[in-house]
Amino acid sequence: MPRLMAASSHRVSFTLNGRVVSGEAEPRMLLSDFIRHVLGATGTHVGCEHGVCGACTVQIDGAPARSCLALAVQVEGADIRTVEGLAPAADRLSPLQNAFRDNYGLQCGFCTPGILMSLDALLDERPNVSEAEIREFLSGHLCRCTGYASIVKSALAAARQRREDRVYA
Amino acid sequence: MKPAAFDYVRAESLDEALDVLAAEGADATILAGGQTLVPMLNMRMARPRVVLDIMRLPGLDRIDIAEGAIRVGATVRQRALERQADLGKHQPLLAAALPWIGHAQTRNRGTVCGSVANADPSAELPLVLVALRGEIELRSRRGARRAAANAFFTGIMSTERKDDELIEAVSFPTAHAGAGYAFREIGRRHGDFAIVACAAVVDTHKARLAIGGVADRPILRELPLPGSADLTDALDAFAADLDARDDLHATAAYRRALVRRLGLQTLQEAAACRA
Ligand code: FES
Ligand code: FES
Numbered sequence: 511m512p513r514l515m516a517a518s519s520h521r522v523s524f525t526l527n528g529r530v531v532s533g534e535a536e537p538r539m540l541l542s543d544f545i546r547h548v549l550g551a552t553g554t555h556v557g558c559e560h561g562v563c564g565a566c567t568v569q570i571d572g573a574p575a576r577s578c579l580a581l582a583v584q585v586e587g588a589d590i591r592t593v594e595g596l597a598p599a600a601d602r603l604s605p606l607q608n609a610f611r612d613n614y615g616l617q618c619g620f621c622t623p624g625i626l627m628s629l630d631a632l633l634d635e636r637p638n639v640s641e642a643e644i645r646e647f648l649s650g651h652l653c654r655c656t657g658y659a660s661i662v663k664s665a666l667a668a669a670r671q672r673r674e675d676r677v678y679a
Numbered sequence: 680m681k682p683a684a685f686d687y688v689r690a691e692s693l694d695e696a697l698d699v700l701a702a703e704g705a706d707a708t709i710l711a712g713g714q715t716l717v718p719m720l721n722m723r724m725a726r727p728r729v730v731l732d733i734m735r736l737p738g739l740d741r742i743d744i745a746e747g748a749i750r751v752g753a754t755v756r757q758r759a760l761e762r763q764a765d766l767g768k769h770q771p772l773l774a775a776a777l778p779w780i781g782h783a784q785t786r787n788r789g790t791v792c793g794s795v796a797n798a799d800p801s802a803e804l805p806l807v808l809v810a811l812r813g814e815i816e817l818r819s820r821r822g823a824r825r826a827a828a829n830a831f832f833t834g835i836m837s838t839e840r841k842d843d844e845l846i847e848a849v850s851f852p853t854a855h856a857g858a859g860y861a862f863r864e865i866g867r868r869h870g871d872f873a874i875v876a877c878a879a880v881v882d883t884h885k886a887r888l889a890i891g892g893v894a895d896r897p898i899l900r901e902l903p904l905p906g907s908a909d910l911t912d913a914l915d916a917f918a919a920d921l922d923a924r925d926d927l928h929a930t931a932a933y934r935r936a937l938v939r940r941l942g943l944q945t946l947q948e949a950a951a952c953r954a
Contacts, residue, residue, distance in 0.1 A: 511695045516684035537687035537730065540721070559680040560718040561785060573758065573787035579717040580788070583687050584710070584732060628784060649869040650782030 514583055524588045526551065527595030535582040542566040544582035545592060553593040553623050557652070564651035567624035568592045574628040574650075593623035596630060605675065606630055606668040615664030617655035625651050629665050637676070639669050682720035689732045693818070696733050696845055701820040703729050704842040710734075712756055714781065714789035715797040739847065744769055748813075748850040757786040757794070757804075769853045771952070772811060772860035772878055776803045779862070782870045792846045795831075798838045801873040801892035803864070805832055809897040810878035810889035813851045817844040832896035858882040859953035863945045864892075865937055867928060874929045875937040879949040881905065886950070888914075888942050893921045893934050905943075905950040914939050 514520045514537045523532035526549060533548035542556050545568070557563035559578045566577040569591040596604040603611065606626060616622040625648065632639060632647050644665045645658075653661060688707075690696035700707055708727035710716055711734055719725040733739070739752040742763055749770055751760060757780055760766065760773070767774035780786055780794065780803050794804040795815060808815075808828040815826045817840060831838050840846065854860065864876040876891040881904065889899040900917050903910045918938040923931035 511691050511699075512689050514687040514689075516686050536684065538682040538684050538720070540681070540717075543681075559721050561714065561781075564782075564784060567784055570788070574784045575788045576714075576784060578721070579713055579785070581687070581710075581713070581717070581730075583689075584713065584734070586689075646778075646869070647783055650784040 520583060522582045522586055524585050524590055526590050527592060537581065537583050539582045540578050541568070541580040541582050541585055541590075542577035545577060545590075548582075551592055551594055555620055555623055557620070562652070563621070564624045564628070565621055567627045567651070569627055569631055572631065574631045591627065591630075593626055596626060604630075605671045606633065606664075609668035609671060610661075610664045613664040613667055614660045615656065616661075621651055621653040621655075625653070625661060629668065633665070633669050633672055637669065637673055639665075641666060644669075680721050682717075683723055683726045685720075685727050686729045687732065688729060690736055693736055693739070693845075693847075696731060696736060697818065697820050697843070699729065699731050700843045700845060703731075707731050707842075709793075709796065709845065711754060711793040711796075712789040713793075714785045715793060715799065733845065744853065747853050749773065749853060750848050750850045751791045752848050753790065753792045753846055755791050757789045757791055758783070760791055761786060770811070770851055770860070771854060772807055772862055772880065773851050775860070775862035776807045776878065779803050779864050779873070779876070792849055795849050796838065796840065796846050798832050798834075798836050798896065799872070800835055800895050800897070801876065803862075803873070803876060803891065806876055806878050806889050806891035806897040807862070808849060808851060809899050810880055810887065811852045812899075813849060815840075815846055816848045816850070817841075818847045819844040823847070829899060834895045855882065857953060859949040859951065861945045861948035861952065863941050863948070865941060872928070875934055875941055877938075877942050877945040879942075879945040881946060881949040881953060883953075886946055888917070888946055890917070890921060890938055890942065893923045893938060902946065905946045910943070910946070911939075914942055917942070 519534035522535045555565040557565035561576050561579045568577045706728040710730045710732045739754040741752045743750045761777040813828045859881045861879045864873045873892040878889045886902045891897045902913050918935040923934035
């Protein structure tokens with residue numbers, strides 16, 4: 511049974527956006543800090559660090575979750591996706607990201623990476639998602655800029671786009 | 680907002696986990712989904728010497744529905760129970776309460792047993808467990824035992840679990856024919872802690888109401904059936920007995936008013952949906 515001592519660093523490995531990554535972490539290091547400071551993937555933002563704001567939301571084994579409420583050592587071997595994993599290429603946005611651009615779904619962009627990771631999972635799971643379901647899901651995120659209306663609009667537009675892409679695929 | 684240092688132990692079998700608990704006692708804290716513990720670590724309200732991760736223990740991720748109970752193992756996430764097929768048929772109160780726990784993003788990680796273990800006075804799962812008169816299964820090196828929900832919760836974030844014990848499972852009784860169930864809650868924002876949460880069970884000759892968010896633990900009381908003349912007085916007395924306090928979120932008077940009004944509505948809803 512592994513016992514990782516408090517004062518030393520330990521190797522942690524998992525899959526990040528399809529690539530196996532690893533780095534050193536003390537047991538107390540949060541996943542959010544590990545992703546940002548050790549792996550250098552700063553697309554994931556950190557707001558409150560106690561699970562309230564949703565800025566740090568990533569997908570852990572396919573399910574959106576707070577990276578500030580997980581220890582790096584806890585997700586050894588897991589499959590993690592962050593906002594960096596959404597765009598199909600460096601110069602192209604994903605349909606969800608495009609919908610946010612077209613519908614003014616962001617202003618400062620601080621809350622956006624977390625919201626995108628939640629909505630990406632929601633739209634995957636429920637292609638015919640309703641506005642009420644989107645609002646319910648967004649309740650796990652705080653946005654201090656948009657007033658949410660444009661985020662809901664972006665999410666509905668992205669859902670519509672996904673359904674059409676599916677029909678013509 | 681960063682945890683203080685601790686040793687991290689990833690138990691690979693139940694025996695290993697129980698050994699760590701037996702050896703470390705109060706110095707060890709059990710980590711399951713982490714949705715209550717990690718915020719407390721971040722805010723340094725909890726400073727354990729050892730964090731014992733039980734999520735990789737084999738066999739504890741089962742939901743078994745048999746013999747009148749829904750038995751939920753220690754590592755079952757809230758989301759998994761929420762998605763259990765026909766949960767609403769087996770126990771409508773549980774199905775009604777689950778979406779009120781935090782947010783979808785925290786239910787993806789948080790466990791059912793973890794919520795019971797942490798015993799937040801406004802948490803939904805302890806409330807439902809008390810309302811249904813469920814049971815908690817505990818195991819330690821000394822043996823296994825079962826505790827009745829009503830006696831298990833002893834105060835704010837405290838239970839009668841001993842330091843060397845692990846909650847192996849919790850059991851929610853399934854719905855009885857002829858009984859109706861309802862859940863209602865008021866909070867400041869969606870996903871916030873409950874100011875008042877109500878869980879009601881009504882059958883042909885009795886009604887009971889459990890209240891969360893007011894006292895230091897969920898409190899259950901037998902009440903007259905909805906429709907009977909003495910229900911209002913009984914609810915008033917219940918609200919008064921709960922010893923509500925003023926805090927940042929609500930005054931004691933508002934909480935008492937909610938117990939009377941929301942409690943009544945919850946009982947009426949339960950009576951109306953009696954199967
Ligand atoms: S930073 Fe994780 S929820 Fe706010
Ligand atoms: S766009 Fe600024 S916080 Fe949401």
